[in-house]
Amino acid sequence: MTLTELRYIVTLAQEQHFGRAADRCHVSQPTLSIAVKKLEEELNVSIFERSKTRVSPTPLGDTIIQQAQKVLEEAAAIKDIASSGKNQLTSPFHIGAIFTIGPYLFPRLIPELQRLAPDMPLYVEESYTATLRRRIRHGDLDAIVIALPFTEADVVTQPLYQEPFVVLMGKGHPLADETKIHPEQLNQCNVLLLGEGHCFRDQVLEACPNLKPSLDDPRGNIRTAAEGSSLETLKYMVASGLGVTILPQSAAMVGHYSASELLIKPFADPVPSRTVALAWRASFPRLQAIDVIRDSIKACKVAESFKP
Incomplete structure (x- = not known):
């Protein structure tokens, strides 16, 4: 039994x-299949039930996989302990962020970090909260930047900054002359939202509960909310005259569209917002690196950079 075999069965259980x-393990399918079969023969149990369409853990296999995950986490902790005895600002640092934060944070974070820790290579990735949660637990990432609420056992979460929401609309929109937008004013608008799985979608609907009925409207009228795959997609849709959208302030840059084409409108008080936070494993020993990452993010002042 090896750590590699344990990693294979954990990954196979996740992907089914x-x-x-x-592909995730960067090996050929026969290599992975043979290794899993070898482990099953060594333990004299069936870890997986195989069918033509999917692979799923057996009840006993599920228990084995859970224990394998714990072993992999402890093995990752050994590497962390070894790293802590070295210069904490020279080893690579892997950080992830949700899709609605990463594109607007990372371009500013990288040069700031190069200034504060020039010898620490930074590897970045973007994904959904659920994926980042799993990768921080498995030791694939050293820290993640997410929006609260976020809770995970044995993971430390520290708020970084509060970011207000704004409304993006075309210059010819009926609300274009408004100084500030009240959520109720969006009731008769075609509001473009992110798709399911994005936590920012949930935060928008929580801040503007008046929009929820339009999601279930089968008539496809003016109040029906459209869904986009990214904030940038939504911005292009707004520029095409398909509706308005709600953005975190850091995403409010309109790119190559001029201010005469797109307008950014703040909300009236109380202004809806989100809390952006940094999270890392409680066992992660490179606290000096965490401090530098946190200080670098705060120095970026992302939420203050694009005020309407």
Whole structure:
């Protein structure tokens, strides 16, 4: 039994497909399949139930996989402990952020970090909160930047900054002359939202509960909310005259569209907002690196950079 075999069965349980699991582990499908079968023979149990369409853990296999995950986490902790005895600002640092933060934070964070810790390579990635949660637990990432609320056992979460929401609309929109927008004024607008799985979508609907009925409206009228895959997609849709959208303030840059084409409007008080936070494993020993990452993010002043 090896750590590699344990990593294979954990990944296979997550993907429920030999091909996808092999891709994630950067091995061929036969290599992964043989290793899993070898471990099952060594333990004399069936860890997985195989069918033509999917692979799923057996009840006993599920228990084995949970224990394997714990072993992998402890093995990752050994590497962390070893790293802590070295210069904490020279080893690579892997950080992830949700899709609605990463594109607007990372371009500012990287040069700021190069100034504060020039010898620490930074690797960045963007994903959904659920994926980042799993990757921080598994030791694939050293820290993640997410929006609160966020809770995870044995993970430290520290708020970084509060970011207000704004409304993006075309210059010819009926609300274009308004100084500030009240959520109720959006009731008769075609509000463009992110798709399911984005936490920012949930935060918008919580801040503007008056929009929820339009999501279930089967008539497809003016109040029906459209869904986009990214904030940048929504901005292009607004520029095309398809409606308005709600953005975190850091995403309010309109790119190559001029201020005469797109307008950024603040909300009236109380202004809806989100709390952006940094999270890392409680066992992560490179606290000096965490401090530098936190200080670098705060120095970026992302939420203050694009005030309407």
